[in-house]
Amino acid sequence: MVKVLIIDDEKSIRTSLREILEYEKIDVMEAADGMAGLKLLEENKFDLVLCDIKMPKMDGLEVLLKIQDTQPELPIVMISGHGNIETAVEAIKKGAYDYIAKPLDLNRLLVTIRNAMDKSSLVQETKVLKRRIAGTREMIGASAGILQIKDMLEKVAPTEARVLITGGNGTGKELVARWIHEKSNRAAAPLVEVNCAAIPSELIESELFGHEKGSFTSAIKQRIGKFEQANNGTLFLDEIGDMGLPAQAKVLRALQEGKITRVGGEKELSVNVRVIAATNKDLRAEIAAGNFREDLYHRLSVIVLHVPALNDRRDDIPLLADHFLKEICQEQGIPLKTFADEAIKELQKINWTGNIRELRNVVERLIILCDKKITAKDVQTYGGKN
Numbered sequence: 001m002v003k004v005l006i007i008d009d010e011k012s013i014r015t016s017l018r019e020i021l022e023y024e025k026i027d028v029m030e031a032a033d034g035m036a037g038l039k040l041l042e043e044n045k046f047d048l049v050l051c052d053i054k055m056p057k058m059d060g061l062e063v064l065l066k067i068q069d070t071q072p073e074l075p076i077v078m079i080s081g082h083g084n085i086e087t088a089v090e091a092i093k094k095g096a097y098d099y100i101a102k103p104l105d106l107n108r109l110l111v112t113i114r115n116a117m118d119k120s121s122l123v124q125e126t127k128v129l130k131r132r133i134a135g136t137r138e139m140i141g142a143s144a145g146i147l148q149i150k151d152m153l154e155k156v157a158p159t160e161a162r163v164l165i166t167g168g169n170g171t172g173k174e175l176v177a178r179w180i181h182e183k184s185n186r187a188a189a190p191l192v193e194v195n196c197a198a199i200p201s202e203l204i205e206s207e208l209f210g211h212e213k214g215s216f217t218s219a220i221k222q223r224i225g226k227f228e229q230a231n232n233g234t235l236f237l238d239e240i241g242d243m244g245l246p247a248q249a250k251v252l253r254a255l256q257e258g259k260i261t262r263v264g265g266e267k268e269l270s271v272n273v274r275v276i277a278a279t280n281k282d283l284r285a286e287i288a289a290g291n292f293r294e295d296l297y298h299r300l301s302v303i304v305l306h307v308p309a310l311n312d313r314r315d316d317i318p319l320l321a322d323h324f325l326k327e328i329c330q331e332q333g334i335p336l337k338t339f340a341d342e343a344i345k346e347l348q349k350i351n352w353t354g355n356i357r358e359l360r361n362v363v364e365r366l367i368i369l370c371d372k373k374i375t376a377k378d379v380q381t382y383g384g385k386n
Contacts, residue, residue: 007037034058075116141316145308157183167307170357189233197239215264241281342376
């Protein structure tokens, strides 16, 4: 059900709006001034706000700006008297969805609300499609470790702070990096990924910083590096613990100065990049062993997020298994299957050394090899190591 907040100091207006909206099966809450309205917004989730412009304590424009700071995608429709239409137009320029003049026109009101809801739905659908195209999955789980990560993401993502993500293979470090980018102010710019463990040491500098034509034997043309590709966006350095010391020194300089030089080039290029790094190694131990630069570590680890192993969050396995079941059945065009309760309990007993990645593989195997209802015996037969 659509939920609307009415902020207006005139009780008669609030009552009229409530009667109209409730007749249309819309859930309504009221506030007599801007301060009370902002408090209700903190405590409840609304689909739309109807806000008067002239109010005591805090006027509608101030309310509008405060809402946009915290919930920029929430549609806000301003209610204006005949004497403040210019102010209403100013509100539109500041981000309000629309304005409705007093006395209120019923048809105009309902059309405006419907259009605002349609726009809001399209925004959400677009976000979902962008995440699918980018390969960004949901972050599934309600365990303490996952809830802590979600809370940190909300705080960290909108900032420019560098983030170091730690955790074992298959725990979902890349997913955390993607969500930081999705929720950041750089979301419209590219997220560029580099797997430092998959690139030979002699090529990593060219991969990161690019090279000029003729700078080495196989450099038959100029190449733009990952730092330049990620300009104004986010660069995700996965498995940074496997990066060699020479490349580490150049990454450090890029972070310190915001400038890079292509291999074989002399010109310095300015780059505006937010760096997120991830590793399955203990970088403190790598520093002690002389394999990782301590100064680079401190540059990267403004915020450290540790992704827990699946064995440490077994309470999330029912949610994860059900999510993968639905996702894989849909992807492969298989009629939806179900897990017996005992099958879920068997999944929770497994030692998940491969973490989330291994669980998804097991669920896919069970979907392919088992009947419509997956049993505990199926998990015992097909859920082990192959």
